[in-house]
Amino acid sequence: DIVMTQSPDSLAVSLGERATINCKSSHSVLYSANNKNFLAWYQQKPGQPPKLLIYWASTRESGVPDRFSGSGSGTDFTLTISSLQAEDVAVYYCQQYYSTPPYTFGQGTKLEIK
């Protein structure tokens, strides 16, 4: 199984500042047939289901603010929030959906306001 490891486990950032969350997979998730990384980022606010933010490691889902960006390839990935807003307080998860199951998630990173 592919293991996904996020860092840090929690993060406190001031409003307007940059937040960076890292995700490392134990196996490359680059799908050779289309040269896309099968890596997604989700945001989960308390009492709500997860919301897809980024897929293919760097493509924003429709409606997601452009302060959210994803980068990386192969086994190392990053989610960046360029200017933190109060509504961005949440837990963020990375997930690999490469090839066959299980489709594993990182342990989550809790983002708070400093």
Added chain:
Amino acid sequence: QVQLVESGGGVVQPGRSLRLSCAASGFTFSAFPMHWVRQAPGKGLEWVALTSPDGNIKDSADSVKGRFTISRDNSRNTLYLQMNSLRTEDTAVYYCVRDHGLGMSARRGFDPWGQGTLVTVSS
């Protein structure tokens, strides 16, 4: 709009069974792979099971293999999760989730997610 609505959760004793349902609307249900994902209280996300669009291909996590069965009824636009031999560690919110994108190369993660249904296994 695209919507997934789970039902069937509740409190059940260890060793008993429960069946979850997920009603889909707003999209061509029969065209998409579907999943169940769960989240224990205060914990992270765990993928549970997958079914192909026609229901012929299924897979599940090792933690539930042999106890949980995913199925679908495309005529009713409904996804199911039959949970047998329930354990206390199966206590979680269970989310019904659509695979986002059609075809292997077009896969774009999981979206949308239902609101979830809480299963509590306790004596």
